[in-house]
Amino acid sequence: MATVLHLDTSARRTDNKVQDYNSISKSLAAHFTDNWLTLNDEDKVIYRDLGLNPPEFISQDWIAAVFTPDEKRSEAQKALLTLSDTLIDEVAQADIIVISSPMYNYGMPAVLKAWFDQVVRINKTFTFDLARGDFPLAPTMAGKKLILISSSGEFGFEAGGIREKMNHLGPHVETLSKYLGVETFYEIKSEYQEFADERHQKSLNDAYQAIDDLVKRLA
Numbered sequence: 299m300a301t302v303l304h305l306d307t308s309a310r311r312t313d314n315k316v317q318d319y320n321s322i323s324k325s326l327a328a329h330f331t332d333n334w335l336t337l338n339d340e341d342k343v344i345y346r347d348l349g350l351n352p353p354e355f356i357s358q359d360w361i362a363a364v365f366t367p368d369e370k371r372s373e374a375q376k377a378l379l380t381l382s383d384t385l386i387d388e389v390a391q392a393d394i395i396v397i398s399s400p401m402y403n404y405g406m407p408a409v410l411k412a413w414f415d416q417v418v419r420i421n422k423t424f425t426f427d428l429a430r431g432d433f434p435l436a437p438t439m440a441g442k443k444l445i446l447i448s449s450s451g452e453f454g455f456e457a458g459g460i461r462e463k464m465n466h467l468g469p470h471v472e473t474l475s476k477y478l479g480v481e482t483f484y485e486i487k488s489e490y491q492e493f494a495d496e497r498h499q500k501s502l503n504d505a506y507q508a509i510d511d512l513v514k515r516l517a
């Protein structure tokens with residue numbers, strides 16, 4: 299039995315009266331999880347909608363609490379780390395992490411960055427040791443898969459594409475995913491939302507197909 303951690307991050311919902319207002323990335327990720335559960339009905343899904351329930355930003359006190367050894371933490375410091383502890387526990391349970399994300403200002407939404415800031419934490423998800431030389435950070439977890447399902451208004455963010463250098467979404471998530479113990483990273487994109495033409499429809503259809511194929515491959 300595997301555990302899937304499904305995180306949605308768009309500010310948009312999927313139950314709007316006008317369908318065009320619905321989040322594309324959330325709809326695609328729901329398709330992934332629904333299909334996954336059809337093929338793996340014993341599996342557990344942990345779900346969070348970070349877009350509708352954003353994690354708190356970290357603060358100076360939060361950083362101080364993180365760098366205080368466990369046994370020396372005050373009750374207030376422990377309380378400040380409760381959300382981080384819970385979110386990290388969800389990552390620890392997960393074999394597969396599905397993150398749906400809109401592209402906002404060429405990168406991830408602030409709510410997703412806030413989640414990573416809560417989760418990528420010294421002595422919890424990574425250790426730091428200068429004996430490792432120029433790369434002192436090492437993840438504590440291993441063997442996870444992460445599937446990033448994204449939607450953008452523009453297009454051409456892939457390697458060799460016309461906006462490759464403007465893409466700070468997939469590459470950023472992939473870099474950070476290492477510190478969650480992710481060893482295999484997949485990205486499925488829907489593009490052209492702002493053009494609302496046949497290219498968008500094709501890109502969306504291709505993303506649904508890519509999800510079907512990936513679910514079959516991983517199931």
Ligand SMILES: Cc1cc2nc3c(=O)[nH]c(=O)nc-3n(C[C@H](O)[C@H](O)[C@H](O)COP(=O)(O)O)c2cc1C
Nearest residue numbers: 308321322323400401402403404449450451452491
């Ligand atoms: C605040 C905001 C910023 C955006 N920035 C970009 C951007 O930098 N590049 C892009 O291609 N699309 C951008 N878009 C378009 C969204 O990526 C597109 O609408 C996407 O479908 C949103 O995801 P969702 O449908 O899951 O909500 C932006 C949209 C919003 C609302």
